[in-house]
Every structure is written in structure tokens, then in C-alpha cells.
Amino acid sequence: MASRSIDTRYFESSEDQMTNLLDQIKDWQINHGFLLKLMPSEEDHSVLSYPVSVSVFPTAFPRTQFNRAIDLQKVYNELYSAIAEDEKWLYSVTKDLIPVEPLARALWGIYEETKKAGIVQNISAGIFRSDYMLHLNDNDESISVSPRSIFESSLKQVEFNAFSCAGGSHANRVADMHRYLTRIGEYDLGQEQRGKEKIEMKSLPPNNNIGGIASCLASAHAVYGSPKSRSAQQTAVLFIVQPNNFNIADERPIEYALWDRDEPVPAYRLNWGDILRDTSLTDSRQLLFHPPWMKSKSPVEISVVYMRAGYETHEYDVTGCQARLQLEKSTAIKCPSILSHISTFKKVQQALTAPGALERFLSAEKAAAVRATFVPVYPLDESPAGLHARKLATDPKESARFILKPSLEGGGHNIYGDEIPDFLSSVSHPEWSSYILMERIMPPILQNVLMGPAGVYEGEVVSELGIFGSTLWQKCTDSERRCEVLENSTAGWSFKTKYSEIDEMSVVKGYGCFDTPRLMED
Amino acid sequence: MASRSIDTRYFESSEDQMTNLLDQIKDWQINHGFLLKLMPSEEDHSVLSYPVSVSVFPTAFPRTQFNRAIDLQKVYNELYSAIAEDEKWLYSVTKDLIPVEPLARALWGIYEETKKAGIVQNISAGIFRSDYMLHLNDNDESISVSPRSIFESSLKQVEFNAFSCAGGSHANRVADMHRYLTRIGEYDLGQEQRGKEKIEMKSLPPNNNIGGIASCLASAHAVYGSPKSRSAQQTAVLFIVQPNNFNIADERPIEYALWDRDEPVPAYRLNWGDILRDTSLTDSRQLLFHPPWMKSKSPVEISVVYMRAGYETHEYDVTGCQARLQLEKSTAIKCPSILSHISTFKKVQQALTAPGALERFLSAEKAAAVRATFVPVYPLDESPAGLHARKLATDPKESARFILKPSLEGGGHNIYGDEIPDFLSSVSHPEWSSYILMERIMPPILQNVLMGPAGVYEGEVVSELGIFGSTLWQKCTDSERRCEVLENSTAGWSFKTKYSEIDEMSVVKGYGCFDTPRLMED
CATH class of the missing domain: 3.30.1490.50 (Glutathione synthase lid domain)
Known part of the structure; x- marks a missing residue:
């Protein structure tokens, strides 16, 4: 196979240089909360945390492919908004999972019950992430691979995430960090190394996931409008979260950004397991949140439910199903809706590769652009x-x-x-x-130094680019169109790098690192 | 003594309320780098950190006294700039220390050698902190003390710090944190508690230490001007720091703020022990910094030396003295100069209480205002x-x-x-x-909940208010005036609270907490 090591080491660092760089990185991470909680240490009054795994240097990525992925995101947003309003098609491609997959059974069951009760909110929000790798089309193991191979590779989709997309805040921070390290000259070459290419600010794209995701939730909040229930004086976004989450540094910045807007958007957190205890539905199905820490205060009417939990099968026991049903039945705008959740099944990704499938949702031109990213x-x-x-x-x-x-x-x-x-x-x-x-996907293999709790090692690495999309759409009542897209934007990106010999890519599980693409011109 | 417990509990929190509040605090601290490094855990590739001790609620403080301390800072800045240019007076009040105090001996020795070589920089910068407590004048133990006692107390100076003033960044963050918690309603009372006073945003003063301190260094940097040495292409601020510092979250934000300015000010760190290895003086005494992590790069000419090390006697061994001498002899603007360092001795504080002493430096009116804060x-x-x-x-x-x-x-x-x-x-x-x-000083004792690595407890507390001043002055050559103050401002404040039964106030040593004054109107 062609995915072999390409020597693109642009940096021969001295020991002093490396020590200084690692110190800079650790200190930057501590000072910017780019951390994970060490859960066993958590007590009421204190908790330890440790730096999220990062790449020491940004990793090369072709600028054209980066831009292409960015440009494609709005088409993907359009596609997945439309899929989420095509119950019939979604059912046809996922129905075989119902007997064998408890999660599929649970979600379809909740959807059916919601429909029976009547769907009272026809606007949905989506915070999506489409993941790609570069793919070397050439499968001939015998050819020699030049450092320019990244320019000969194409962009292929790994998966599309429509539910509880994580990593946005970390990706935002890693971009800030690599840009800071570049600005202060940490990657500057010595005079004897001047021949080599310098990392420049303009090759490191800024990232605005935190602002972009918050902005999507704020738009949905604004569209919801003022409280409908007489007992509530305030509306708010509700983050549904997993309990004891060690990865709060990926969620909290979005809350802070909402509160910090010129027109602050109240945002509260609620554990998946506490939904039934701490929320209620009014007769006209407004979702009321009763913060347990201020019992005597009037309840808060929830404008937007932002799901950062409910993606694991075990969460859907009887209580879990009732909890999700309570959210779905409400007038709150769901980010995302249950059909949107179902659209993220791999089965849907597979179904979209069938001839003609994309054309059900997209113009021929857009369908072709999307299909070009499929393996x-x-x-x-x-x-x-x-x-x-x-x-x-x-x-x-x-x-x-x-x-x-x-x-x-x-x-x-x-x-x-x-x-x-x-x-x-x-x-x-x-x-x-x-x-x-x-x-x-057979990605070009590059060289980088990765650091994390397990150590810091130089090695052969592969990267994955994710693009965060945010969208807001309204189901159409006419039969012509499935939905009207009210907002459609690209929030930012994520870029993860791992040693090439490791298969799985998950930074928080310790298999990869957050990274910044170093955009290279062909 | 009159410093007895006053019940000013404004908040009776339920267990839920407290759990939620502590979670909010820990998460905020992690996400905003309001942390200390757990040093034994530091390795090349990772390090643990834990939250800085904080008060759970802001602590009451009279607004008039807060404003008074703020207003006084410019006078204190003027006073200590003048003292630092009055070698004769400084020597007269501290000379008795020379035989008995190695630090006094070392600093005066370095000053003498600098003078012998000729002083080549007549501009100095100062980042000062004046610390106060409220003092109840009434020493009669038998009288009952009302909650209003804070309004009957006066502002008394604990000490004046002219060298390596710490806590600015933490104090900045704690204000941001308490203001955030207030904004999101964490301190809101339930309906049945409405009788009690609510904590309001307008009672929590914002804090801008990080910006203010960075701004002072940036001004000094600008005044220094372009590089004088032919071998340097760049000027920069040099932070002289202690090695293996667990408290980097108090220093790094100032560096980041310098780099992040519209006109970025380069800032580098250098361990006290590496000064002689990594700096040199040109013939015309420019201080050149040779970053060891980029040996082959051209050196950086240092515009401003910002001291965050060199305050402990043991640092002044032979090499330490030579190192400090190298800095002092240079054309870099010292923040602060060695005479300014000497001005921070307690002996100076004591000498200023002598009749007429303040009038040597200040107008009668200003002297009276300062003297009113002395015990x-x-x-x-x-x-x-x-x-x-x-x-x-x-x-x-x-x-x-x-x-x-x-x-x-x-x-x-x-x-x-x-x-x-x-x-x-x-x-x-x-x-x-x-x-x-x-x-x-006999401060009024209030009630609060403090949290830190040792636990979270409610108890009787006392607070200390520090005001950060920043100033830039030029030594005058005429004999009329000692110096001309080029810039004089108040950067921000710090507020620390500890259990009243503990004598020492040091947050990083675990004896106190960063806090925000809740400014109360009389």
C-alpha cells in the first residue's frame, strides 16, 4: 500500500529547543484550560487536571483540500437537514437495525411516541462535524512516495457526526496555541537551518468553533422567542450532559461564550439522569427546567436543548427513554432532533453511497461534490x-x-x-x-512529535480533518420541499493526529492528539 | 479586642446549591487556567494542576475604603518612585541592616558596583502593590460589635511591595469568576429568602491587573526604543523567574498579554540561575539575551527586565550577585531598579512613620493622606x-x-x-x-466559605486588600527634584481572605484564598 513514510521533517530541534517548547506548551495549556479532569481526584473542594494530548508541531495539509472541506460543509449541512426531515427514507435505510440494535429501537420508539403526541416544534438545530482523511489513490506498494504526496491525495470522508459532536473547544484552543507558538518564534529555525521552510502564521488557519457553536445555539434561542409559559420569566439553553464528565473543558467554553455575548444567552447544564427529576412539561408542552440549586426560584423555560449526552446504548434504559421522550415532545428546539440523531448512523452513510441516493436530497452538482468524498x-x-x-x-x-x-x-x-x-x-x-x-482510507504518513500523558515521541503520524457545521432549519408543511434552511454556516474545524500504527482516533481516550493543519500550497 | 465575629451571612445555601456552586467554581478555574502546578507531577510531557484557593462568596468591604485605597495608589506610586531616587535617605534608614542582613548587604553591594561602573539608564519602572486591612479602632473587648462595623473601620497599611509583586493575574481571574457566578445567578436567593440582600454585579469591581501590568511593561518597552546594539534586530521584555515555579499561572498571563497587544511586545523568560549563561553585555552595556533554544538566532536586546525572582536571600550567592549586577549595569529599564528593591524593606516602612519623613517626598496634603493609613x-x-x-x-x-x-x-x-x-x-x-x-491591625471578622486543596469550610474570616500600581519615572539630573514621573496608574487590585485564626496571609502557601470585595454602601 502507498501509505508509507514520507520524510517531511521541517524541524531538527536541539534538546534545549525541545525542552523550551514542551514547557511553553504545558504552560499554555494550563493557562488556557486546555485540560482534562483527572476524575479519581475529584472532590467537592478540588480536582486535578492534566493537559489534553497535542501535537508539538502543526502537521502539513494541502490548503486546497482544506478549503474544499470547508466549502463542502454547507452542502453537507443542507444534506443532513434534509435527511432529518425525510422520515420515510431514514426509516427505509435503518429499519433493519431495529430488531438487532437496541439504540435504533429506542430512538425510533421515542420518535413514534413523539409523533403520536404531535410534533409541536418544527424548527431544529444541528451542530455537525464531517470527518475526512487524505487518501492516496495509488495502491501500488512498489512506487516510491515523494514528500509531495499530500498534493496527490484526495479528500475522503471518514464519517459524518450529527449528534453530540465533541472536540470543538479543544480544536479551537489548539489552533490558538500553535498560532501563539508560531508568533513567539518557538518554531523559528536557526541561521544554519534557514534553508528549511519556516512555519508561518498565514499557514495556520484560525479557528472559531467556540464562537461558532455558541452562535448557532444563540440563533436557535432567538428564534424560539420569549417564554410561552406563564410560570417562567426567562428562557435558556439547556445542555444535556453526561455526569462526572472529565472532558468539561470541551463543553464549558460554549456555555461561557453564551453568557458572555453582548445579549447574554442563559445556559444551564443538566445530567442525562436528572432530566425527569428537574424538568417538566406544561400542558402546552413548554419544557420547564427547575434548577435544583434554586428550588424556590421560578422555573426556566427551555428554548434549546443541546445534546452532549444520550449517544450510548446503555443510556436508554426505561428512564433514559422517558427522559429523551420528554425532551422530544417539548416545544424546545432540539439540537439535534431525534431524526437527526438517527441520520448519524453509519447505515445512513452507507446508504448514501448507493447510486442516486444523494440526488434525492441535493442538486446533481452538489451530489457529485459530496460523492467525490466517499470511499x-x-x-x-x-x-x-x-x-x-x-x-x-x-x-x-x-x-x-x-x-x-x-x-x-x-x-x-x-x-x-x-x-x-x-x-x-x-x-x-x-x-x-x-x-x-x-x-x-490510505493517508499519506508524515512525521511529527506528539505529546500526552503517555509521553512525548517522534514518529510517523496520520491526521484527520473535521469540519464543524452549524445549521437551523424549519420543516416544511408543503410536500414540495422537506425543509427550509434558516441558517447554514461553517463554525470551524478540528484536526487530529495520531501515530500511524494506531487504528482508532480518539484524543480523550488517549489515541490521538489535537493538532493544527499547516496549510501547504501546491 | 474588638475584632470579633460579626454575623453577616447573607446566604443560607442548600446542599444542592452548594454542590452546584462548587462544581461551577472548579470548572471555571480549570477552563480559565486559575490553577497551580502540582510540581512533583511535572514531567517533560505532562503535569498535573489544581485549583487556586478561592472564597466561595465575595466578602463584604466598604466601597468608600476601596475607592480610597484606589485613589491613594497614585500617591504611593509617587512616594516610592521618589524614595527609589533618594539614595542618601534610603541608605540612612537601611544602613544598620548591612552588617546583619545578607540580602541588604548584597543589594547595597550590587548598587555600589553599578554606580562605580556608571549608571547608564535613568528610567525605571515599578509594579507595586500596597496591602491594607480594615482596622477597628475600638479596642474595647466588652462592647458588642454590629454588622455595620466594616463602616466604622479605617484603612490601614499592612505593607508596601515594590519588588516582584505576585498575585495580579490570580486576582484578575477571581474577579472574573465571582462576576461570572453572579451573572449566571449562582448567588440568587430563593423566593423565601428574598428578604436578604442579593449580590449584584455593580457591587463586584472588575479587575484589570493583567492588562494593567502588561501595559506598564509595554510603556517601558516603548520608551526604551529600538535596538542600540548592532547584533540585535529585536528588543524584548525579559521576565527573570524562579525555576520550577508552580505558580506560572500568575506570570504567564502577563507574557501572553504582551504578545497579544495590537503592537505585540516580545516577552521571554529566563531563570535566575541562567542569567550569566544566557545574557551578555555589549561594550555600551546593552543587555543581550541569547535564547538557549535558538542558539543560532541573532540575540535579542532587552528593553525591560521584569523581576519575578531575586527576592530571597539564598538567591544572592556569588553567582546570584554577579547575575543581578549584570542586569543592573545594563541599559535595560529595570522593573524595578535595585534602589526600588531596597525601598520595599520593612525598615523603610517603619522609617516613613517617623514625624516629617513623608514630607521629604510628598506635599503636606498627600503626606497626611498616606499617614492616615499607617499604624x-x-x-x-x-x-x-x-x-x-x-x-x-x-x-x-x-x-x-x-x-x-x-x-x-x-x-x-x-x-x-x-x-x-x-x-x-x-x-x-x-x-x-x-x-x-x-x-x-484588628480587622472586622466576617463569615464566608473558603475552598482549597485542604477542603471547603465555612468560618470566620478576615480580608486583605492590595492595590496594584504601575509607574515609570526618570531620574532627574537637577538637584531640585528627585525624579520626573512619566506614567502613574492603578493597574488593579487583589483581595485575599483567610480564616481569622490563621496569622499569615499567603494563598499559594495555602493560608488564604483569592477573593473579590463585595463593595457595600454605608
Whole structure:
């Protein structure tokens, strides 16, 4: 395979240089709250925290592909807004999961109950993230790969996240950090190294995820308007969060940004497990929040429910389902709605690769632009395509080119290459259809130094670019169009880098680092 | 004594309320880098940190006294600029320390050598902090003290810091934090508590230490002008710091603020122990900094030396003295100069209480305003006043009203009340004159909840208000005036609160908390 090591080391650092740089990074991270909580240390009065894993240097990425991903985001926003209002299509492509996947069953069940009660809010918000890697089309292992290979690669989508997209604040901070380190000259070359290329400010794109995401929630809040319930004097955005979260530094900055706006938007947090205890529905289904820390105060009417929890199957026990139902039935604008949540299933990503599928939602031109970012994705069901994929997946040789992914949302739980046949033999046949088989993306491999709790090492790395999109749309009542997009923007980006020998990309799990693309001109 | 407990609890919090509030505080501190490094955990690639101790609620303070302290700062700036240019007077009041105090000996020695070489920079910068407590004049233990006592107290100076003043960034952050908690309603009372007074935004003064201190250094940098040395292409502010500092979150924000200005001011850090290795003097005594992490780069000419190290006696070994001499001899603007450093000795504070002393430096009106903040301070030498003080200090009954302080700068190392006689009997008589005896300030005692690594407890507390001043002055060559003040401003404030039963006030040592004054109208 062509994804081999390319020596693009632009920096030969002395020991002094490296020590100084690592000190600068740690201090910057502490001072800017670019940290994770060390949960076992948490007590009422104190808690330890440690720096989020980061790349020491920004990693090269072609500017044209970066811009292309940015430009594409509005089309992806349009696509996933439309999908979330196409219940029929969504059901047709995910219904096979219902018998085998408890999460699919739970979400469809909650949607059905909501529909039965009548949907009282036709506006939805979405904070999406589309993830890409560069892909070297050339699969010939024998050719030599030049440092310019990043310019010969194309942009391929890893996955599309429509629910509880994380990493926005960290990505914002890492850009600020690498730009700071560049500005103060930490990456400056010595005179004898002048021949080598200097990292310049203009090659490090600024990032505005925190402002962009907050702005999307603020727009939704504004569209909701003043309180409808007589008992509430105030409206607010409600963040639904997981309890004991060690990753609060990714969520809190968005709350702070909302409170810090010229017209402050109140924002509160509520644990997934406390929804039924601390919220109620009025007769006309306004969602009232009763902050437990100010019981005697009048309740707050929730304008926008921003989901940062509810993405794991185990969260949907009986109480969890009732809780989500309470949110869905309410007049609050959901970020995102339950159908939007379902649209993030891998099964949907796979279905969109079928001929003509994109054209259901997009103009031919836009569909083509989106399709160009797809790698082949197969179902693993009993359709002809599925049966073909089953052959590939169980063949020890063929399987190396693939990743087996559960059909649900989010990263993780993937099975890579060689391990697929053994894994599938441990899974009962009916369950196979809850997986999809995706061709592996073969990214150019670069050199960088990564640092995190496990140490600081130089090595071969690969990167993943995510683009954050934010959108607000209204379901259409006429049958012509599915929805009217009220707002559609690109909030910012995320860029993660990991050692190339590691398959999974998750910074907070310790498998990768937040990074900044160093945009290179061809 | 009148400093007894006054019940001013304005807040009866439920358990839920308190848990939520503590979570909000910890998360805010992590996200805003309001932290200390846990030094034993520091490695190249990672380091743990923990929240700085803070008060859970802002503590009441009379607005008039706060404003008075703010207004007085410019007078104090003027006073200490003038003192720093009055070598003769400074020498006369501190010369007795030279035989007994190694730090005094070292600093005067360095000054003498600098003078011999010729002083080549007649502009100095100062970042000062004047510390106050409220003092209840009434010493009658039997009278009952009303909650309004804070309005019956006067403002008394604890000490004046002219060197390496810390806490500015933390104080800035705690104000931001308490204001945030107020804005989001964390201190709102429930309906049944409406009778009690609500904490309002307008009672919590904003704080701008970080900007103010950076601005002072930037002004000095601008006054220095372009590089004079041919080998340097750039000028920069040099922070002289202690190595392995766990308190970087108090220093780094000032560097970041300098780099972040519309016209960025380069700022670098240099450990006290590395001054001789990494700096050099040109023939015309420009101070060149050779960053060890970019050896081959051209050196940086230092415009301003900002001292955050060099305040401890042990730092002045032979190498330490040479290092300080190198800085002093240079054309860099010192923040502060060595005479300014000497002006921060407690012995100077004591000498200023002598009749007529202030009038040497200030107009009668200004002198009176400053003197009103003094409590009696005695020398412990063999002068008549000193002999009187020795009697007081060795009398077990009388000594209770006093604090014995080493004549040098900085807090700590104080001996309180009853412990003075025993302590003095352990000290040889010639050394007695290196101490001063100060009347204890008797502050009103309030109620608050303090949190820090040791826990969170409600209790009786006392507070200390510090005002940060920043100034830039030029030594005058005519004999009429000592100096011309080029800039004179108040940067911001600091407010620290501790349990009343603890004598020493040092947040980073764990004895106190950063706090925000809740300004109360009489």
C-alpha cells in the first residue's frame, strides 16, 4: 500500500529547543484550560487536571483540500437537514437495525411516541462535524512516495457526526496555541537551518468553533422567542450532559461564550439522569427546567436543548427513554432532533453511497461534490451488495483493505483489517447486518512529535480533518420541499493526529492528539 | 479586642446549591487556567494542576475604603518612585541592616558596583502593590460589635511591595469568576429568602491587573526604543523567574498579554540561575539575551527586565550577585531598579512613620493622606524609639498587640503577638535591629466559605486588600527634584481572605484564598 513514510521533517530541534517548547506548551495549556479532569481526584473542594494530548508541531495539509472541506460543509449541512426531515427514507435505510440494535429501537420508539403526541416544534438545530482523511489513490506498494504526496491525495470522508459532536473547544484552543507558538518564534529555525521552510502564521488557519457553536445555539434561542409559559420569566439553553464528565473543558467554553455575548444567552447544564427529576412539561408542552440549586426560584423555560449526552446504548434504559421522550415532545428546539440523531448512523452513510441516493436530497452538482468524498461502503446484510461485502469481509486477504463499523453513531468499536474475519465468526449472522464494511482510507504518513500523558515521541503520524457545521432549519408543511434552511454556516474545524500504527482516533481516550493543519500550497 | 465575629451571612445555601456552586467554581478555574502546578507531577510531557484557593462568596468591604485605597495608589506610586531616587535617605534608614542582613548587604553591594561602573539608564519602572486591612479602632473587648462595623473601620497599611509583586493575574481571574457566578445567578436567593440582600454585579469591581501590568511593561518597552546594539534586530521584555515555579499561572498571563497587544511586545523568560549563561553585555552595556533554544538566532536586546525572582536571600550567592549586577549595569529599564528593591524593606516602612519623613517626598496634603493609613511601627534598634519598642516586645502582655517583622521585603517570616518574647530571647541582641515591631491591625471578622486543596469550610474570616500600581519615572539630573514621573496608574487590585485564626496571609502557601470585595454602601 502507498501509505508509507514520507520524510517531511521541517524541524531538527536541539534538546534545549525541545525542552523550551514542551514547557511553553504545558504552560499554555494550563493557562488556557486546555485540560482534562483527572476524575479519581475529584472532590467537592478540588480536582486535578492534566493537559489534553497535542501535537508539538502543526502537521502539513494541502490548503486546497482544506478549503474544499470547508466549502463542502454547507452542502453537507443542507444534506443532513434534509435527511432529518425525510422520515420515510431514514426509516427505509435503518429499519433493519431495529430488531438487532437496541439504540435504533429506542430512538425510533421515542420518535413514534413523539409523533403520536404531535410534533409541536418544527424548527431544529444541528451542530455537525464531517470527518475526512487524505487518501492516496495509488495502491501500488512498489512506487516510491515523494514528500509531495499530500498534493496527490484526495479528500475522503471518514464519517459524518450529527449528534453530540465533541472536540470543538479543544480544536479551537489548539489552533490558538500553535498560532501563539508560531508568533513567539518557538518554531523559528536557526541561521544554519534557514534553508528549511519556516512555519508561518498565514499557514495556520484560525479557528472559531467556540464562537461558532455558541452562535448557532444563540440563533436557535432567538428564534424560539420569549417564554410561552406563564410560570417562567426567562428562557435558556439547556445542555444535556453526561455526569462526572472529565472532558468539561470541551463543553464549558460554549456555555461561557453564551453568557458572555453582548445579549447574554442563559445556559444551564443538566445530567442525562436528572432530566425527569428537574424538568417538566406544561400542558402546552413548554419544557420547564427547575434548577435544583434554586428550588424556590421560578422555573426556566427551555428554548434549546443541546445534546452532549444520550449517544450510548446503555443510556436508554426505561428512564433514559422517558427522559429523551420528554425532551422530544417539548416545544424546545432540539439540537439535534431525534431524526437527526438517527441520520448519524453509519447505515445512513452507507446508504448514501448507493447510486442516486444523494440526488434525492441535493442538486446533481452538489451530489457529485459530496460523492467525490466517499470511499466504497457496503452493507453487510443479505442484499446482493451485502452478500458481496460478506465475502470480502471474511476473506483474510481482502479484509485487510476494510474497516468493519457498527451501524450506529460515533467513533470507536471499529474492527480493522485482518481482525475482521475472526471478529465476524464470533458474531451471529442476524447481527451482521448491523455492521457496514468500509474501504480503508490510505493517508499519506508524515512525521511529527506528539505529546500526552503517555509521553512525548517522534514518529510517523496520520491526521484527520473535521469540519464543524452549524445549521437551523424549519420543516416544511408543503410536500414540495422537506425543509427550509434558516441558517447554514461553517463554525470551524478540528484536526487530529495520531501515530500511524494506531487504528482508532480518539484524543480523550488517549489515541490521538489535537493538532493544527499547516496549510501547504501546491 | 474588638475584632470579633460579626454575623453577616447573607446566604443560607442548600446542599444542592452548594454542590452546584462548587462544581461551577472548579470548572471555571480549570477552563480559565486559575490553577497551580502540582510540581512533583511535572514531567517533560505532562503535569498535573489544581485549583487556586478561592472564597466561595465575595466578602463584604466598604466601597468608600476601596475607592480610597484606589485613589491613594497614585500617591504611593509617587512616594516610592521618589524614595527609589533618594539614595542618601534610603541608605540612612537601611544602613544598620548591612552588617546583619545578607540580602541588604548584597543589594547595597550590587548598587555600589553599578554606580562605580556608571549608571547608564535613568528610567525605571515599578509594579507595586500596597496591602491594607480594615482596622477597628475600638479596642474595647466588652462592647458588642454590629454588622455595620466594616463602616466604622479605617484603612490601614499592612505593607508596601515594590519588588516582584505576585498575585495580579490570580486576582484578575477571581474577579472574573465571582462576576461570572453572579451573572449566571449562582448567588440568587430563593423566593423565601428574598428578604436578604442579593449580590449584584455593580457591587463586584472588575479587575484589570493583567492588562494593567502588561501595559506598564509595554510603556517601558516603548520608551526604551529600538535596538542600540548592532547584533540585535529585536528588543524584548525579559521576565527573570524562579525555576520550577508552580505558580506560572500568575506570570504567564502577563507574557501572553504582551504578545497579544495590537503592537505585540516580545516577552521571554529566563531563570535566575541562567542569567550569566544566557545574557551578555555589549561594550555600551546593552543587555543581550541569547535564547538557549535558538542558539543560532541573532540575540535579542532587552528593553525591560521584569523581576519575578531575586527576592530571597539564598538567591544572592556569588553567582546570584554577579547575575543581578549584570542586569543592573545594563541599559535595560529595570522593573524595578535595585534602589526600588531596597525601598520595599520593612525598615523603610517603619522609617516613613517617623514625624516629617513623608514630607521629604510628598506635599503636606498627600503626606497626611498616606499617614492616615499607617499604624505605629517601631524600630527595634538602640534609638530611644527602639528601646521603647524592645520593652513592648519583650513584655508578654504588651507583645500581644504587635507583630514582629524582619526588616526585609515580602511577607512571611513574621512573629505574632505572644510568641514575640520567646522568639526574641532566641535571637542575639545585635540582630534585633533587623526587625521592626508593628501594631497589629484588628480587622472586622466576617463569615464566608473558603475552598482549597485542604477542603471547603465555612468560618470566620478576615480580608486583605492590595492595590496594584504601575509607574515609570526618570531620574532627574537637577538637584531640585528627585525624579520626573512619566506614567502613574492603578493597574488593579487583589483581595485575599483567610480564616481569622490563621496569622499569615499567603494563598499559594495555602493560608488564604483569592477573593473579590463585595463593595457595600454605608
